[in-house]
Amino acid sequence: MNRLSMRGIEKSFGAVRVLDGVDFSVRPGEVHALLGMNGAGKSTLMNILAGAIPPDAGTITIDGVNCTFSSPLDAKRAGIGFVVQEVDTALFPGLPVYENLAADELADVKKQPIRSLRREKERAAALLRRVGLAISPAKLVRDCSLHEKQLIVLAKVLSSNARYIILDEPTAALSEAETKRLFAIITELKQQGVGFIYISHKLKEVQEIADRLTILRDGRVVYHGSARGLPLEDIVLHMTGTRRAAAMKQTRAHGSDIAFAARGILIDKTGTTVDLYAHRGEIVGIAGLVGAGKTELAESLIAHRNTSGEWEIDGRRYVFSSPYEAIDAGLCLIPEERRKQGLFLPESVKTNITVRLLSRLSRWQWISRRKETDAADELVRSLGIHPPSPSTAVRHLSGGNQQKVVIGKWLNTNARVFLFDEPTKGIDVHAKQEVFSIIRALADEGKTVLYFSSEFHELLEVCDTIYIMADGRLLTRLPAAELTYEQLVYYCSGGEIDEPASRFHSAVEKSGAVHS
Known part of the structure; x- marks a missing residue:
């Protein structure tokens, strides 16, 4: 029978067994979801399939033929494609789309020593049409949106005649509309016989x-079967080993005095201005769809953008012209792209988590290692x-533990206002609860x-107040x-709001938190 099959896969790193006899398969024309908590073994299993690391034991077969991959190129030649979560790492931003799609062929000059730009552009246009992307092949990748880059990587994978495609957190940064378009493309490619391995922490999307689905826990398969009809609570039970009680929204008490306020904050990218405020000890959500301007607002509040x-913090007025000034006044940002903006990936946990404390840990410019x-x-x-x-390099940590390091570096500083931008992106349900705590x-x-955040269930669970x-633009505060x-x-999504948008503006004015 035609299928990709992995049998008895084992892998250990030192004394730690990461995979313990895992069986997994995917058929042409189906989506097989691979689920599990961070550290369950999903990434290791997929890296073995993609030829990045060898298994200690087990077999991989495609259509009944045994395969041994000594490199990612071997896996690619066998028909396996990998659309990574960090799509920017798979593209050349300074090159046009058509050259990115032809990059593998261009690297093999012996195979095709003479280039035809016309044929490359025609081939690129055909690949872009196949993934439903209506952009010019001559467009520079750096000028493309994240959704466009993701589809470009998918087109690049299809250009190598991939029959089985690994999608790693494909909707982590997509809007609801973009997710629906991606699902439509997946459905169309399924009809063409392409099989997908779908990795995601968004369990409702997995059900759709x-x-x-196959669920891993501690390197072993704990569930395998149809994705249809399996309740969400049962999926979580298999992933965690414990049944999680329904979340209960607890009313928190917070201070009545306004500890942070901002007026007329210009979001350079959208050309809009924003007013907001928050009380001492209050958790204030900023709810919006992807593309609403949340990240741009967060970066503007810390003066990272023009x-x-x-601003006013604890009754003192400020005008910031740089992130240094905002941080010195007590603001800090836990960014959405933690690997790009929040961490020194090659460095140790110790280096990353103490980087904001160096002035306390040093004397005469010498750091006290103790x-x-x-x-x-x-x-x-x-x-x-x-x-x-x-001493562990932070790049070797799971997403949830990396996020703890990003947060931890601010804990013993003078930070009084914490800005969390999509703090649970790409982390599992257990790590989310730890971040909430x-x-x-x-x-x-x-x-x-x-x-x-654009994760509305999370906002309702953790926040006291939510801006729309x-x-x-911020439309109202509820x-x-x-x-x-x-x-x-x-x-x-643009629905009419019952409360007038001026309600929270007048509250700021009456409080006197920010003076004209």
């Missing part, structure tokens, strides 16, 4: 798109970072938290306890 306006180690050990222990070794603990200590954002998921979707 997947035909079968901006103007005025103080640095003690500070790192304390933060690693308090945050529950795994593995609990500060950290955020609640910060608020309980009297810190002010702004939580920027669309097209670069108590989270009075909102439902459906209302958030409706409002953020």
Whole structure:
């Protein structure tokens, strides 16, 4: 029978067994979801399939023929494609789309020593049509949106005649409309006989798109079967080993005084201005669809982007012209792209988590290694970072543990206002709850938290108050306890809001938190 099959796959790193006899298969024309918590073995299994690392034991067969991959090129030649989560790492931003799509052929000059730009552009246009992308092949990749880049990588994979395609968190940064378009493309390619391995932490999307699913826990298969009809709670039970009680929204008490306020903050990209405020110890959500301007607002609040306006923190007025000034005043940003903007990936956990504390850990410009180690050990222990070794390179941590490091570097600083931009992107359900616990603990200590997210269920679970954002504007400010998921979707999609948008503006003016 035609299929890709992995049998008895085992892999250990040192004394740690990551995969313990895993069986997995995918048929032509189906979507097979691969689920599991961070550290369950998903990435290792897929890296083995993609030829990046060898298995210790087990076999891979395609259509009944045994395959041995000694490199990613071997896997590609066998018909396996990999659309990675960080699509920018798979593209050349300074080159046009058609040259990116022809990059593999261009690298093999012996195979095709003479280039025809006309044929390359025609071939690129045909590949772009196949993935439903209506852009010019001559467009530079750096000028493309994230969704466009993702489809370019998919087209590049199809250009190598891939029959089985691994999709790693394909909708992590896509809007709802973009996700629907991607699913339509997947459905069309399924009809052409392409098989997909779909990895995602968005379980409702998995239920929608997947035909079968396999769940890993601690390197073993704990569930395999049809994706249809399996309740979400049962999926979580298989992933975690424990049945999670339904989330109960607890009403939190927070201060009545306004600890942070901003007026006339210019979002350079959208050309809009924003006013907002937050009380001491309050968790304030900024709810918006992908593309609403949430990241741009977060970066403007910390003066990372060209901006103007005025800020007030604990009654003191500021005008920031650089992130240095904003950080010095007590703001900090946990960015959406933690690997790009929040971490020094080749460096250790210790280096990353103490980087904001160097002035306290040094004397006469010499760092005290003992103080640095003690500070790192304390933060690693308090945050529950795994593995609990500060000497581990941060690039080897799971997404959830990397996020803890990004947060942890701000904990012993003078930060009073924490800006969290999509803080649960690409992390599993258990790690999400740990991040929520950290955020609640910060608020309980009297810190002010702004939580920027398009994950509306999360906003309702963790926030006290929610702003609705669309097209670069904050439309209204409402108590989270009075909102439902459906209302958030409706409002953020442009639905008419019952409360006038001026309500929160007048609240700021009456409070005197920001003066003209």
